[in-house]
Amino acid sequence: MSAPELLTMTSPDVGMPYEWSIGIYGSKFFQEIRAHQRFVGIRCPQCGKVRVPPRRVCGTCFRELDELVPLPPTGTIIAFTIVNYPFIDPATGLERPVPYTYGYIQLDGADNIFSHIINETDETRIKVGMRVRAVFKPAAEMQGNIQDIRHFEIIEVKHGE
Amino acid sequence: MARRVAIIGTGQTHHRSQRRDVNGREMIHEAVQRALADCELTMRDIDAVVIGNMDHFEAINSVDTWSVEGSGGVMKPIMKVTTGGTTGTSVAIAAYYHVASGMFDKVLAIGWEKNSESDTTGAIVTCSDPIWDRYSYSGAIPSLATEASAYMEKYGATQRDAARVALRERTHAQNNPYAHMHGRPLTLDEILDSPMLAYPIKLGDICPRTDGAAAVVFAAEDVAEKLAPRPAWIKATAVRHTYSWFGDVDQRTGLESLERAAREAYAAAGIKNPAEDFDVAELYLPYSYAGLKWIESLGFCGPGQGPQFIWDGHTDMGGKIPVNPSGGVMSTNCIGATALLRVAEAAIQVMGKGGARQVPDVKTALATGFGGCWWSDVVILGKEKPA
Ligand SMILES: [Zn+2]
Numbered sequence: 001m002s003a004p005e006l007l008t009m010t011s012p013d014v015g016m017p018y019e020w021s022i023g024i025y026g027s028k029f030f031q032e033i034r035a036h037q038r039f040v041g042i043r044c045p046q047c048g049k050v051r052v053p054p055r056r057v058c059g060t061c062f063r064e065l066d067e068l069v070p071l072p073p074t075g076t077i078i079a080f081t082i083v084n085y086p087f088i089d090p091a092t093g094l095e096r097p098v099p100y101t102y103g104y105i106q107l108d109g110a111d112n113i114f115s116h117i118i119n120e121t122d123e124t125r126i127k128v129g130m131r132v133r134a135v136f137k138p139a140a141e142m143q144g145n146i147q148d149i150r151h152f153e154i155i156e157v158k159h160g161e
Numbered sequence: 162m163a164r165r166v167a168i169i170g171t172g173q174t175h176h177r178s179q180r181r182d183v184n185g186r187e188m189i190h191e192a193v194q195r196a197l198a199d200c201e202l203t204m205r206d207i208d209a210v211v212i213g214n215m216d217h218f219e220a221i222n223s224v225d226t227w228s229v230e231g232s233g234g235v236m237k238p239i240m241k242v243t244t245g246g247t248t249g250t251s252v253a254i255a256a257y258y259h260v261a262s263g264m265f266d267k268v269l270a271i272g273w274e275k276n277s278e279s280d281t282t283g284a285i286v287t288c289s290d291p292i293w294d295r296y297s298y299s300g301a302i303p304s305l306a307t308e309a310s311a312y313m314e315k316y317g318a319t320q321r322d323a324a325r326v327a328l329r330e331r332t333h334a335q336n337n338p339y340a341h342m343h344g345r346p347l348t349l350d351e352i353l354d355s356p357m358l359a360y361p362i363k364l365g366d367i368c369p370r371t372d373g374a375a376a377v378v379f380a381a382e383d384v385a386e387k388l389a390p391r392p393a394w395i396k397a398t399a400v401r402h403t404y405s406w407f408g409d410v411d412q413r414t415g416l417e418s419l420e421r422a423a424r425e426a427y428a429a430a431g432i433k434n435p436a437e438d439f440d441v442a443e444l445y446l447p448y449s450y451a452g453l454k455w456i457e458s459l460g461f462c463g464p465g466q467g468p469q470f471i472w473d474g475h476t477d478m479g480g481k482i483p484v485n486p487s488g489g490v491m492s493t494n495c496i497g498a499t500a501l502l503r504v505a506e507a508a509i510q511v512m513g514k515g516g517a518r519q520v521p522d523v524k525t526a527l528a529t530g531f532g533g534c535w536w537s538d539v540v541i542l543g544k545e546k547p548a
Binding site for chain 1: 183202266280284286287292293295296297298299300303306308309310311312314326357358359361362405406407408409410411412413
């Protein structure tokens with residue numbers, strides 16, 4: 001088996017001198033997005049939970065993990081908010097564009113929740129329980145970071161009961 | 162075995178949105194002097210200091226050394242403890258550990274913040290994971306708002322229910338001369354009509370940004386009884402932290418860290434029916450919806466019953482379990498001091514020093530701390546010395 005390619009992420013703007021290690025499984029997550037436009041989680045053999053992004057340790061069981069599980073790019077909104085006030089993003093030194101919708105999404109096949117942006121800012125058109133799908137950047141533009149996922153979009157409105 | 166420990170004195174500043182007249186050290190000094198005066202001690206009597214504020218906020222590192230002239234820590238054992246929103250309960254619990262261990266008899270806990278000097282949201286964003294969470298995370302308000310959205314969906318709670326909590330906090334603050342929002346009452350309609358910051362949280366649903374400091378003196382049992390006519394005894398403390406990434410906390414359940422911390426502390430203090438057994442509660446409720454959901458996690462009522470419990474007036478002054486006679490976090494939020502103020506205010510209630518905000522005949526009081534990554538601390542204080 002060849003040595004895995006290990007990614008890092010450099011803070012995106014204004015020359016912030018930080019470089020954070022993403023690790024083997026985190027790197028795999030972004031590589032899987034680029035190669036197959038899908039996600040990958042990791043299963044704990046003790047508690048059985050599949051978590052995304054994949055990480056090396058199950059905090060609850062405090063044991064090492066190695067069983068990667070492919071996950072589809074779809075999920076369900078379990079919580080969200082529409083951010084409506086301006087603030088300076090410390091990652092860029094620039095004002096974060098508002099409004100934008102910050103969502104907690106349960107990816108199909110995962111036991112925990114994934115946080116990202118949902119491209120719907122009208123509060124009457126978004127609800128907890130709606131189905132969403134990830135929209136990825138074109139593979140050629142991907143940089144191996146969280147922005148390789150442009151956002152999630154609503155794919156189906158849940159009707160009544 | 163741990164020694165029995167009591168709070169014998171508390172002090173706090175008159176909290177304001179901006180204190181241009183003092184720097185951070187001088188503001189800390191005001192709270193320390195008031196705490197020492199409250200128990201008739203001088204700084205010479207203090208054996209050790211534990212101090213904390215929010216990392217990144219004032220862009221000053223090593224605030225323990227930077228503030229030493231104001232804290233009284235010159236040439237004394239001093240330790241900085243900073244754990245985000247829970248900093249105030251962490252310094253309290255660390256001071257308790259200092260005394261309970263038998264190594265120090267009288268320990269000063271200090272929490273402070275000059276929010277007016279900080280970029281609060283920017284600083285809080287840096288508490289999120291830089292690789293996974295920071296791109297979409299936007300500080301405390303939206304993070305809390307997501308919890309509210311899940312709670313509303315699950316139980317049908319409304320923005321009006323949340324506004325009733327905000328109304329309680331603001332109304333109680335009018336009895337507390339130290340509160341940032343003292344002298345600034347609001348009506349239910351004013352809260353409901355306030356601008357939407359992050360759906361469903363409006364301006365009237367969220368805590369302010371405050372300049373302020375708090376200090377609390379902890380003493381060992383033999384010392385405490387000599388120094389204070391009515392010390393507030395520590396009956397139990399519990400700390401529960403959970404989270405690796407924000408998504409590891411499931412917003413569809415109760416606040417698990419608070420449920421677990423409360424369970425442990427209640428068992429240690431013999432609390433069986435919290436709404437009956439506590440005479441008062443000072444809860445770290447940073448936004449109105451927490452006043453619905455988290456009282457369920459604390460067992461004041463069952464899941465989904467928070468709104469009815471609030472509308473029935475059980476948490477108002479004169480109710481079954483008055484919550485936040487001080488006006489709470491939504492009336493004063495000098496963040497590093499905020500959770501310590503919960504402990505101080507609970508102690509004030511046990512010591513009977515609450516003035517216009519005093520609940521009659523308090524025997525047992527609950528204080529909580531909450532941190533932005535969904536973790537919780539619980540402190541239980543009592544009038545009677547623990548067995
Ligand atoms: Zn596990």
